[in-house]
Amino acid sequence: MRTILHLDLDSFYVSTERLINSSLLQKPILIGGTNDRAIVIACSQETKAYGIHNGMPMKTAKELCPEAISISGNNAAYSKYSELVTEIIKEKVPVLEKSGISEFYADLSGMDKFFGTYKYAIELRQKVISETGLPISFGLSQNKTVSKVAVNVAKPNNQIKVDFGTEKSFMAPLSVKKVPMVGQKTYQMLRNLGIRYVKTIQEMPVDVMKGVLGTNGLTIWKRANGIDNTPVIAYSERKSISLEHTFNKDTIDLYKLKNLLVAMTENLSYQLRKENKLTACIVLKIKYSDFNIYTKQQKIQYTNADHILLTKVLELFNQLHQKRLLIRLVGIKFSHLIKGNLQINLFEKNTKQYQLYQALDHIRNKYGDQSIARASSLETHKLKTVSPLIPVIHKK
Structure with a gap:
């Protein structure tokens, strides 16, 4: 029988800010920028009573809660504490999967014989x-889905164990919003069908869910019934993507x-x-005409934003390229990958910056990754027939 632990740092960004500055304790906090055009990346529990939520324009949030303290965000501190927690957990569990900057899965299967997994967790x-000094919650069950749902029920700063065989009854009374994969659009579709609680999905024939939501309907039905055989994938800092x-x-x-x-x-x-x-690490590679290879790397705060990564790449190139030799090859590698979204990298950017990235990615998703680019890089499209710009995922 599997035993899967899901750990989640509570209100990670807010908790980190309060750890650094104790005067922020029990005060309403908005993280995401200090100007009105910024967006809310994270907010404290005190602000949620005013209807404030992540992704809301900062100007709107300030109107709803004028006394809230606006903070631009400290990505360096978030990266530091995320890695600190990662190292603590990694030393204590057989298999660790880092599913985000503040979320972790661990496979404790078999440890009951020696430790008692709940006590150990x-x-x-x-x-x-x-x-x-950071608050953290956990959920413990036989699979990733139930453990993830359980940790959200356990919060704040608490723990829950869902015993084997009780997964379905544990899930039944919860809102369908609690099921992983049910976003706002899917939730609205289910509500339009009169489906409010997980129990209703559990009682529905699986073919009906597939008919309404396609293959996603099958996955949601399984998860609603507490069924999930997804393995915990070992976390490796050497996982990378390169060109x-x-x-x-x-x-x-x-x-x-x-x-x-x-x-x-x-x-x-x-x-x-x-x-x-x-990514939290950039590596630049240059091979010269004499076949000598030189590399330079730099650790950075977690990001996936073009403008941040591009600045760092060009800085590395300027530092590395000191020889007056012809260049045969250039390469870029992003490593130390974790799961995470774009928003946490745009603390000082306004909603237009965020919307621009969304629009560009939408075009690339629809028409291909080379369908839109900066004017300065257009000439490079002529090189595609020589060496296509195709990324490769590495996991050594």
Whole structure:
């Protein structure tokens, strides 16, 4: 029998800010920028009573709760504490999957014989709290879906164990919103059908759910019934995505080289967002005409935004490219990948910046990843027949 633990740092961004500045305790907090054109990335529990939620324009949030304290966000601190918690958990569990900057799955199967998994999970949670000062909750069950739902029921700063055989009854009274994969659009479809609670989905024939929602309907039906065989995938910091380009003719043309780096960075950034991932490390590679290879890397705050990554890539190129030799190959690699979304990287950006990324990605999803690009990188599209800009996922 499997035993899957899901740990989730409570209100991670708000908790981190309060850890750094204790004067923020029990005060309404809005994270996402200090100007009215920013968007709310995270908000404290005190603001939710005013109807404030993530993704809301900061101006609207401030109108609803004028006394709220606006914070631009400290991505460096969030990355630091995320990695600190990761190291604590990784040392104590057999298999760890980092599913986001503040969420973790661990497979504790078989440990009951020696430790008692619920007791062990409690001790692990207390270790995280005592060593970091951050509140954290967990759900423990036989699969990832039920454990994820359980941790949300357990919050704030608590724990729940769902015993084997009780998964279906645990899920039954919950809102269908609690089922993973049920977003706002799907929720509205289900509500239009008169489906409000998970129990109703459990009682429906699976063919009806498939008829309404297609293949997603089957997955939602299984999850509503507490069925999920998805494995915990071991977390590895060496997981990466990269691009390389070999020139037909070695070049020293800096204009061409930098435009190519722009195109490659755009492509990789889009792939990160498409797969809902963030990177914390950039590696730049140059191979010269004498076949000597040089690389330079830089750790960064978690991001998948073009403008942030592009600045860093060009900085690395300027630092690395010091020889007056012809260049045969350039490559970019983004590593230390975790799951995460675009919003946490746009603390100081306004809603137009966020909407621009959404619009560009929508066009790429519909017409292909090379369908739209910066003007400076257009020339590189002529190089596609020589060495296509196709990303490769590495997991060593």
